Amino acid sequence: MFHPEDRELAWAVWQKCLRTGEPYHIEYRLRHRSAQYRWVIGRAQAVRDMDGRIVRWFGTCTDVHDLKVAEEQRELIARELSHRIKNIFAVVSSILTLSARGFPEARDYANAVRARLDALGIAHEYVRPHGPESRPPEEATTVHGLLRALLKPYDNSAGARFTIAGCDAHIGTQAATGLSLVIHELATNAVKYGALASPDGHVKIGCDTLAEQFRLRWQELGGPAVMGPPIRTGFGSTLAERVAMANFGARIEREWCREGLIVNFISSYDSLEL
Template sequence: MLHRERQKDEGRMDVPVIETSDPVWRDIADQIPVPAWTADRNGRLLWTNRPWQDENGAVSSGDLWFCSLAAETRGAAVDEWRAGTASGRPFVVRIGDHEDGTVFSVTPTHPDAAGNCRWTAVATGDAARREAESARAATRAELNTLTNAMPQMVWATRPDGHHDFYNAQWYRFTGVPEGSTDGEGWNGMFHTDDQDRAWTRWRHSLATGEDYEIEYRLRHRSGKYRWVLGRALPVRDGDGRIVRWIGTCTDIDSAKRAAEQNDILSRELSHRIKNIFAIITGLIRMSARRMPAMRGFADELAARVAALGAAHDLARPHSDISRPSVGEATLHHVLRDLLAPYAAEQWQITGDDVAIDDRGATPVALLFHELATNAAKYGALSTADGRVSIRTSRRGGVLMIDWRELGGPAIVGAPDTVGFGTRLATLSIEQQLAGTITRDWRHEGLAVQIEVACDALVREPRTDAAD
């Protein structure tokens, strides 16, 4: 190979000389894994690529390309250079012996107006090939080290989806022999109930270039199936063509089973609370039978208790399994259901209505159920003359909701402590819907303002909403 063995003139700047003005050409030349340079007929360097600079250092105006050669190889290389440039045709320059030396393929450019050619040299031959292969091997070793250090299973495929790489975590998790899941063998690792779904989603990504994401059960080395989150992204070249897919599998089995257990407990707790509402309703109706004069009052009270139970079911935290279906509901529809337990003359909903579905219904219901409950205990709904107004206004893609209480007990200031329900309601708006909520503890009553993106209230944005 080349050796740096040259003298620098005192006071001369040591900087690369790059004469070409085409940045794309320079970038391409810098990325090839072998040295390349351009010189005039006398050997003065006009341009060098990055691999040349990495081996021989920066060059200065007037430097000769062969100044960096070892003394024992310089003479023969200079002779070949002079003979080749004199011929005016492409030629080769060999540096070093036939086994370990480097061969440069030298090609003349079109002569300028004065008849002078520039000569471009690119390393070729076995030595250059070995150097390129060594660089690729080093890159692959770095990739293996990086992926094996990750806690996730990492895999890669060709553009057509053929799997040709798995990291050590994949084989450690699955326990299968190395290489046994290459190609389409990976699909046999999925639970039979998940195979078609995983294949369909993967083929869709291959056909469209969309990101791949799916949850499925993967066979563990123990023989049991564990839930994993599979993700993959396409790697594209400069023209946008997919050249690779890089994917990961993350073990989410413990988290998924914990979520399922929490959902079971939540549904059981909700079931018991609803039973309590049913018992209260039954006791009211039993008492009314003994006091016929109170029948009308009892029926109204029982209806309000039932409505409160329905509001509770809508407002409680839900999972994907237990989440209620609200169909083509709107925000005003949900708010009316939540306020139905309270006297109709005490609350009013006005303004712009927007679409809402199960994605936005639960966090919205949780917040307004908490506001209504607190108003019934301490605020405007705790007195016969109290009133609550809710006004909604849409500004572009943002929904503004104003909750105002009037006619309730006077407020002397913000409470010293914040209850769990209030904190949970706030989190539901800020975290689940990425909205904001502010409270103003006015003397005449609480004022609350909520801002949330309209698209956050639905899974698939709709262009219209019924009043």
């Protein structure tokens, strides 16, 4: 009944469970009465007597074939969309290279812009929806990892414009999308008006826990003196805040200190996993 490619693993896992008494949980393909193979989830739990000896196993077999097919289709579409978006980055990068050839004095500027485009492509790949085959390593899907990917286009070659410290936390795709919009907007505004507009300016980012909440603190230093909140809020900032609130209930607080802007981004741990 087992698909030839799944027999060895399913048997090895089952043998281990028989030896150790651990719960059995695995996905494999079984031959349906139609002669087609369908994906199922096999589960089994040991039933023990009063002395802890295993007397029998209770198991279930759940057909998840339609869900598997849907996941594979979604992964295919996500990969195709990601490929097309990265092609756009590549085309713009090529245009920059070709344009700079006729203007040697602009070559350094073109190289800097191209590096930022490459980093934006990496950030896009980081936050896009992933399936089991394309999902990045578990240690990479964290707040710190996302911050490093997003801020690389705004950093200098020495990597001295940003400091990331404090505790880290795993972040889900939905939360990563909202946080990416917020960080991108903060970095863009810092380049235009804040700490990154000055050669000596830098940004300190600290992460810590507050009760059952995760807090990210963005602090700009070394830039132009801040005279107070702006007269009006730009569309980008408004959109980023609304998406962050709608996606996972995050709260954003701003402090307009004379030394530089401070932004506190607060979310529950459960929402951060979305």
